[in-house]
Structure formats: structure tokens, C-alpha cells
Amino acid sequence: MGEFADKLAAQSPAFQRAYLGSLAPNLVKSGKLEKYYQTLTDFDFLVAKIKHPQFGVQPLIEDYDLIDHRKMSNNSEYNIKKGTSLELIQGTLRLSAHILVADKRQLASQLHGRLLNQKMPEEIEALLAQIKQRTTTPWLCALTPSLTPPGGRLLRTLKGHSYSVNAVAVTPNGQQVISASWDTTLKVWNLATGEVIATFTGDSSIYCCAVAPDGMTIVAGDGSGRVHFLRLQGMREE
Template sequence: MSNLSERLAKMPPDLRRATLQDLPTHLAEAANAERLHFLLANFDFIEAKVSELAPQELIEDYNLAKSPQLPIPEERRKSLRLIQGALRLSSNTLNQDKKQLPEQLLGRLMDSKDYTIQSLTDHALKRKTGIWLRPLVRSLISPHESLLRNLQSGHNQVVNAMVVMPDGQRVISASNDNTLKIWDLESGAVLSTLEGHTDWVKAVAITPDGRLAISASRDEWH
């Protein structure tokens, strides 16, 4: 157990949650790039924050390191982007079972030659005990690939169409549950549900200015 995990374990629950929630922001505001990088690349911190809070809160911490005001070398920024990408791809699994963190990181990052990533995956490997399904090679989609995140827990029927909005940050889906949903790509959250159709929604299009959505349904309304 590292010094960080020991300190976190000794804290009262409320203080531990507050520390996990606020420490990255405090380090970024203090322009403490070295400690921020250490924290966001530290398996103990990652594991503790995933365990105590929602995975999305941890994923958003990595956006702090993107600030041009922080003197973080590009190589280290790249490492943090890869860790963030792996966590984003793993978020649906972690929301269901937070104990799957080591398997998810190993399955997505274990072939990386980056020193920071190797240190992280080595620590994740050592954390697992007992009988478990250990990846021997990278077996899951990595953050190097084009998939950004899986969108789940929205529609309860087949999704027939999706369109990316002009801002590149939101998508709209059309489903057999008679609704359209607007999703935030960064968080994977449903921002809004558009109702009105009485039958399957088969297609959706967005005007170039992003202000209007046009849907096509088997109920013959648009």
C-alpha cells in the first residue's frame, strides 16, 4: 500500500470524499503541474476515486491537465489523455462493477510503451489477488482507436439512427421506443428526451446551424 492510499485510508469518510473530489482542482488552480500529473497517473488515487465517487467525476479531472497555463510536458499530457480515454471507454463497466478497474486498464493499455502507462498497469496488476481473469495481451478497445465511448441506459428499444450535432459535443438518437434523445458525448449522459411520436422513429437530421432536429417516424409525422 502506497503512502497515498495509506493517507486516504486513515481519513474520516467525509474528508476522504472531499479530498478525492477537490484535490485535482486545487492542484490545477495552484499551477502545481508536477503533483497533478502524479495524482492523475497514480493507480491508488484512480482506484479510490472510482470506488468513492462516480467514474465520470474522475474522467473530468483529466481535463484540468489540458490547460495551457500548466507547465506539463507534451509527453506527460499524452499519457494522461490515454488514461482518460481508457477510463472513458470503461465507464459503463465501472458504473456496474467498480472492482473491474484493474482488468479494464490492463485490457486497454497493457501494450503501451509509455513509462507512465507501464507504471500504472504494473500497479493495477499487483493490486489483484486471488483467482481472476488476467488479460495476457490487450484485449479491449484502446483509447488509440476511434471509439470514444459507449452510450447506454437511454432507450429501451432498438436505436435506428444517430446524428452528431454541429458542435461535435452532442448527438441525437432515434429509437423504436418512439423517442429521440440528446446525449452529451463527454459524459455519456442523456441531456433531454424528445417525445411526441406514437410509433418507431426511423431517422433524424440536424440543420447546419444545429438549432433544429427533423425526425421521421412510422406514425407519418415529422
């Protein structure tokens, strides 16, 4: 591994947790955008944050949202091209999130397989080189672009049902999605994080679902001919 990983490994668990959690926010607050760019394109940092038990892939994804591009345009270290590189890496992490939650060891293969493209910025090329140099465990290294790249129509994959999904619906505020499945469950997902907010289990397969205009009432129909009305507690239409 690189210098970052070596230094971090020498510190106490408490220091590692505090450092990984505050590094990116502190760099942005202090206006050190060049260091922020370097950190979020450093493979060692990505590995450390994803593997740490207090963090994982979603907190890492959120690190890339710390810059408000409108407010940062007057900063001398603000770089549009490097910002684009960060967006590509963040998009890759979103596409791979459901895989990385199950197996964090897939980070190298997922990044390389989705970012391997001749037109990628130099920061991305440097990250791909780091992956090859610093990954010490066996991993699948694609020789040609083989996975869905960031920037397309697919943004994220939600994984949680044990059988096929029959219907989906999005709440009026665009923040949650409802899925009805053959596995007899209806799930409510947080679109920003990909997490399951709530699960309703019926007696038979759930075939359809919809969200009422109030943004808090779900209507679902199952294979037995029953219609269920469910309430999204604690949520409101924005």
C-alpha cells in the first residue's frame, strides 16, 4: 500500500476513525481544494474509508458532495476538470454500492472495470495506475471496458428482495421509492443512500403499488385479491 495507508495503520483506532471521518470536510472548510481533490482520488483513502467499520461506501459517496460548485468558483484552487473526475468516481461508487456493501474486496475490480476508458481524465488514469500498483490481494483486472460506466442512465442498483420485483413507485418528493415483489414483501427505499427504510410483509406475492398524492400513503395489491393501505411514518412531501 501507499504512504497514506502506512501512516494511518500506525495510528490508534480512535485516531483512524476521527481522521477518516473529518479529513474531507476539513479540507473543504479550510479551502484546501487541491488537497481535497488528491484525497478523493487516492486509492488508499478510498480503501480505508470503505473498509472501516464505522463508515463504508455511502459515507465515502457523500464526501464527493462536499463542494458547492457555485460557491467554490471564486476559490483559486477550484478546478472544473478535477471536479468532473470526482463526479465520475462518485458515480462509479454509486453504481457499485450494492456490490461493495456485500463484498468490500471488490473495490479495485469495480473501479477499474467501470472507469477503464480511453477518454477518461488524467486523474482517473492516475487512479487506475494506483489500483494496479497498490492492490496486494487477488482481483479481476479488466483489459477492456466491461462494466457499466458512470454518466449513463443507470445511477444506482437497489438490492434486497429475494425474488423478482413486480412494480415500483416513487414518492412525490422524489426521495423514496417503493418496490413490490413476488417474495411477498413491499419495501421503502431511501434513494439518496440506497438503504431500506421499511418493509411490509404480506401473505402472498405483491403485484402492484402506488403512492397517494399526500406522499405518505402507499396502496398495494397482492395475489390474494386484497388491497393494503400503508402509512409512511415520519415522512412528508417536500
